[in-house]
Amino acid sequence: xxxxxxxxxxxxxxxxxxxxxxxxxxxxxxxxxxxxxxxxxxxxxxxxxxxxxxxxxxxxxxxxxxxxxxxxxxxxxxxxxxxxxxxxxxxxxxxxxxxxxxxxxxxxxxxxxxxxxxxxxxxxxxxxxxxxxxxxxxxxxxxxxxxxxxxxxxxxxxxxxxxxxxxxxxxxxxxxxxxxxxxxxxxxxxxxxxxxxxxxxxxxxxxxxxxxxxxxxxxxxxxxxxxxxxxxxxxxxxxxxxxxxxxxxxxxxxxxxxxxxxxxxxxxxxxxxxxxxxxxxxxxxxxxxxxxxxxxxxxxxxxxxxxxxxxxxxxxxxxxxxxxxxxxxxxxxxxxxxxxxxxxxxxxxxxxxxxxxxxxxxxxxxxxxxxxxxxxxxxxxxxxxxxxxxxxxxxxxxxxxxxxxxxxxxxxxxxxxxxxxxxxxxxxxxxxxxxxxxxxxxxxxxxxxxxxxxxxxxxxxxxxxxxxxxxxxxxxxxxxxxxxxxxxxxxxxxxxxxxxxxxxxxxxxxxxxxxxxxxxxxxxxxxxxxxxxxxxxxxxxxxxxxxxxxxxxxxxxxxxxxxxxxxxxxxxxxxxxxxxxxxxxxxxxxxxxxxxxxxxxxxxxxxxxxxxxxxxxxxxxxxxxxxxxxxxxxxxxxxxxxxxxxxxxxxxxxxxxxxxxxxxxxxxxxxxxxxxxxxxxxxxxxxxxxxxxxxxxxxxxxxxxxxxxxxxxxxxxxxxxxxxxxxxxxxxxxxxxxxxxxxxxxxxxxxxxxxxxxxxxxxxxxxxxxxxxxxxxxxxxxxxxxxxxxxxxxxxxxxxxxxxxxxxxxxxxxxxxxxxxxxxxxxxxxxxxxxxxxxxxxxxxxxxxxxxxxxxxxxxxxxxxxxxxxxxxxxxxxxxxxxxxxxxxxxxxxxxxxxxxxxxxxxxxxxxxxxxxxxx
Numbered sequence: 003x004x005x006x007x008x009x010x011x012x013x014x015x016x017x018x019x020x021x022x023x024x025x026x027x028x029x030x031x032x033x034x035x036x037x038x039x040x041x042x043x044x045x046x047x048x049x050x051x052x053x054x055x056x057x058x059x060x061x062x063x064x065x066x067x068x069x070x071x072x073x074x075x076x077x078x079x080x081x082x083x084x085x086x087x088x089x090x091x092x093x094x095x096x097x098x099x100x101x102x103x104x105x106x107x108x109x110x111x112x113x114x115x116x117x118x119x120x121x122x123x124x125x126x127x128x129x130x131x132x133x134x135x136x137x138x139x140x141x142x143x144x145x146x147x148x149x150x151x152x153x154x155x156x157x158x159x160x161x162x163x164x165x166x167x168x169x170x171x172x173x174x175x176x177x178x179x180x181x182x183x184x185x186x187x188x189x190x191x192x193x194x195x196x197x198x199x200x201x202x203x204x205x206x207x208x209x210x211x212x213x214x215x216x217x218x219x220x221x222x223x224x225x226x227x228x229x230x231x232x233x234x235x236x237x238x239x240x241x242x243x244x245x246x247x248x249x250x251x252x253x254x255x256x257x258x259x260x261x262x263x264x265x266x267x268x269x270x271x272x273x274x275x276x277x278x279x280x281x282x283x284x285x286x287x288x289x290x291x292x293x294x295x296x297x298x299x300x301x302x303x304x305x306x307x308x309x310x311x312x313x314x315x316x317x318x319x320x321x322x323x324x325x326x327x328x329x330x331x332x333x334x335x336x337x338x339x340x341x342x343x344x345x346x347x348x349x350x351x352x353x354x355x356x357x358x359x360x361x362x363x364x365x366x367x368x369x370x371x372x373x374x375x376x377x378x379x380x381x382x383x384x385x386x387x388x389x390x391x392x393x394x395x396x397x398x399x400x401x402x403x404x405x406x407x408x409x410x411x412x413x414x415x416x417x418x419x420x421x422x423x424x425x426x427x428x429x430x431x432x433x434x435x436x437x438x439x440x441x442x443x444x445x446x447x448x449x450x451x452x453x454x455x456x457x458x459x460x461x462x463x464x465x466x467x468x469x470x471x472x473x474x475x476x477x478x479x480x481x482x483x484x485x486x487x488x489x490x491x492x493x494x495x496x497x498x499x500x501x502x503x504x505x506x507x508x509x510x511x512x513x514x515x516x517x518x519x520x521x522x523x524x525x526x527x528x529x530x531x532x533x534x535x536x537x538x539x540x541x542x543x544x545x546x547x548x549x550x551x552x553x554x555x556x557x558x559x560x561x562x563x564x565x566x567x568x569x570x571x572x573x574x575x576x577x578x579x580x581x582x583x584x585x586x587x588x589x590x591x592x593x594x595x596x597x598x599x600x601x602x603x604x605x606x607x608x609x610x611x612x613x614x615x616x617x618x619x620x621x622x623x624x625x626x627x628x629x630x631x632x633x634x635x636x637x638x639x640x641x642x643x644x645x646x647x648x649x650x651x652x653x654x655x656x657x658x659x660x661x662x663x664x665x666x667x668x669x670x671x672x673x674x675x676x677x678x679x680x681x682x683x684x685x686x687x688x689x690x691x692x693x694x695x696x697x698x699x700x701x702x703x704x705x706x707x708x709x710x711x712x713x714x715x716x717x718x719x720x721x722x723x724x725x726x727x728x729x730x731x732x733x734x735x736x737x738x739x740x741x742x743x744x745x746x747x748x749x750x751x752x753x754x755x756x757x758x759x760x761x762x763x764x765x766x767x768x769x770x771x772x773x774x775x776x777x778x779x780x781x782x783x784x785x786x787x788x789x790x791x792x793x794x795x796x797x798x799x800x801x802x803x804x805x806x807x808x809x810x811x812x813x814x815x816x817x818x819x820x821x822x823x824x825x826x827x828x829x830x831x832x833x834x835x836x837x838x839x840x841x842x843x844x845x846x847x848x849x850x851x852x853x854x855x856x857x858x859x860x861x862x863x864x865x866x867x868x869x870x871x872x873x874x875x876x877x878x879x880x881x882x883x884x885x886x887x888x889x890x891x892x893x894x895x896x897x898x899x900x901x902x903x904x905x906x907x908x909x910x911x912x913x914x915x916x917x918x919x920x921x922x
Contacts, residue, residue: 032165194216218241225304269310350387372388583602681708
């Protein structure tokens with residue numbers, strides 16, 4: 003593919019061929035930068051010459067053969083289709099020269115003359131074209147033959163074309179001077195312009211892409227062609243630089259002087275433009291030679307401003323270096339930078355790239371670079387530096403110092419990896435050699451992994467020497483214990499309320515102990531205002547956010563959680579992202595946004611491996627299980643429960659959350675006795691731990707709801723009544739839930755007022771999903787009282803609330819409210835089970851829609867569940883009701899205001915055609 007510049011040069015060569023064919027021999031020197039298209043031009047002209055009937059003799063100089071005498075001559079006379087006797091004659095002459103030891107200059111001249119005469123004789127028979135590419139790499143004897151011809155072709159039918167590099171300093175100045183002394187034609191090939199490139203672009207490329215291609219190639223035809231080839235491989239990217247471009251870069255470098263490749267490798271290893279002294283030092287050449295090499299590579303289109311024009315070029319050069327050699331180059335780069343007083347960050351980067359730090363001073367450089375990286379929230383960089391330093395260190399004191407920082411850094415990205423280094427820290431703590439946050443870290447990491455014994459021993463060591471902790475670290479440690487075990491367990495001792503930190507921490511935790519909401523909320527805000535990633539422990543931040551959530555400030559909790567997550571993302575602190583993501587998922591669930599909660603809980607779990615979560619794995623899984631249950635996604639819930647959780651988790655608050663979520667799943671899937679067992683276990687543990695606070699886990703209302711399923715109305719009322727007596731004024735959400743359950747266990751007259759109050763509590767608390775449930779139950783109760791006009795707007799609002807919270811499901815009790823059967827008496831025990839059909843919430847929802855004639859696919863879209871889940875629900879409904887198909891479903895399943903209504907015509911038609919229970 004020739005640009006217009008090359009086509010015009012080709013026309014000139016055709017004219018010179020005509021002149022030489024007429025007996026006027028011509029000499030042409032084609033000069034240009036590296037990969038400027040000289041070779042392609044010569045190949046194109048060779049095809050033209052062969053077509054004209056001329057004898058074509060060609061050869062190419064190379065680094066590998068420039069010490070092989072007569073190497074070019076051998077190329078010219080072999081493979082050109084010459085008569086065998088001519089080739090044999092030249093071979094004998096070459097051998098006569100090469101086997102003669104100590105050949106005199108006269109003898110060499112004689113050989114050159116005889117071979118030259120062979121060429122002149124051939125030109126008498128027909129025109130001869132001699133094309134020599136890369137003449138600057140041709141051996142000495144062959145160069146003398148070319149000079150011999152230059153002096154004798156003026157009257158011969160010979161066209162001699164020689165390609166040479168246009169270098170700042172010619173490699174063969176004497177040859178160039180001799181050649182250019184006589185008459186000759188000089189052709190200069192310059193880099194392709196934007197216009198030249200636009201002419202050769204394929205039709206699939208926008209002509210405007212020529213500008214970008216010229217910038218990436220510097221006008222180097224080889225690179226331009228490679229970029230066009232990459233475009234053909236990936237037409238979606240008009241200026242893609244891919245495999246072809248990388249191969250072209252390497253092909254260019256390996257064709258040229260070795261110094262150019264060395265400099266290119268030096269630059270690629272340095273990763274940025276370097277001074278001539280630094281680049282030359284790494285390439286092991288003098289600065290002048292390095293400067294010249296950079297100039298040549300720039301003219302060739304590989305570099306611009308001392309650096310590669312495209313990252314693919316730098317990557318290709320690096321990939322072309324063997325692993326051991328690359329490691330050595332990085333170590334050498336680190337040494338050179340250290341000698342020049344460069345930043346420790348750059349020096350350490352080369353040691354990390356080399357994966358070894360053999361210099362005695364390297365450990366100090368790596369530690370300093372790690373501290374700078376942590377200060378800039380570049381956690382991954384810090385970990386790399388510290389892990390390498392730890393492998394390289396010999397002094398035990400320095401090993402401990404490195405380990406402390408490494409554990410702190412690893413904790414932010416991979417807690418399970420941090421745990422591998424804890425034994426050294428535990429030993430140092432027991433010896434009294436660990437202080438402050440480093441000492442507290444041993445306790446925190448042990449708690450995270452459920453190792454209570456280690457945590458207790460560490461706390462004993464800290465308690466024995468109070469000076470090991472400052473007041474802030476001590477307060478943070480107490481709060482960390484409370485994150486896992488609550489306010490009644492954990493280390494003995496109290497917050498140092500004489501300090502600001504201790505006082506704020508005590509006031510914040512008072513929300514659970516005394517229900518002092520306003521004081522706790524103010525302290526939570528103060529702590530969050532003062533905390534930033536890396537300065538405060540994660541557990542403290544999480545407790546502060548949850549304090550706002552439990553105190554009814556869900557908007558503030560959401561604000562702080564999102565802000566902290568954003569900071570963690572910017573810092574690459576995966577542990578903070580994961581745990582705060584789990585907190586954010588719980589906030590979303592308590593707002594009724596179950597789809598959002600599921601999404602965020604799942605995202606949090608995906609940020610870290612299960613082993614990195616430690617016993618906290620139960621936290622996001624609990625929220626995810628609650629969300630699956632609320633959405634009727636029981637298969638997903640079952641899969642989640644099959645995943646193992648640490649046994650140690652069940653001795654913590656995380657375990658209580660997990661039991662609470664699992665109990666709700668069991669209740670929704672009709673495993674009532676299993677649900678009761680989990681709820682009772684929650685209650686027993688909370689009482690044993692002196693932590694019986696409904697705000698954390700409302701186990702009594704959970705247990706009451708399960709007892710309602712067994713028609714144990716009195717037990718349910720007693721449980722809820724007892725829970726309400728223990729509620730704090732600020733806990734409106736739990737109060738709303740309690741009133742919901744109490745209403746279900748009460749007579750109709752009391753139920754309406756209880757549900758009105760429940761709806762108001764849940765509206766204020768901000769839980770739209772539970773609010774939709776309360777409104778639906780209230781509407782159903784009013785219907786039973788004959789207040790249809792008041793009931794219908796409430797039920798419609800319940801549906802809107804469920805839609806607003808993006809739950810994708812109907813309110814949890816909406817269906818059962820419509821299938822209550824006989825009206826409950828005003829007082830005393832209900833006459834019979836309010837759900838005589840014995841269906842679960844989700845089964846009722848599916849059965850109702852099926853009874854109205856909806857297809858499985860329509861039900862799936864309406865309830866936002868899979869078709870498979872619809873089919874499984876219907877199978878259980880048919881079994882429980884003793885029917886065979888949806889056509890046999892009893893009318894009691896349809897809402898009171900739709901009973902007796904006519905099915906939609908399309909549904910009626912499907913029913914008549916027998917297409918029942920089939921996903922459509």
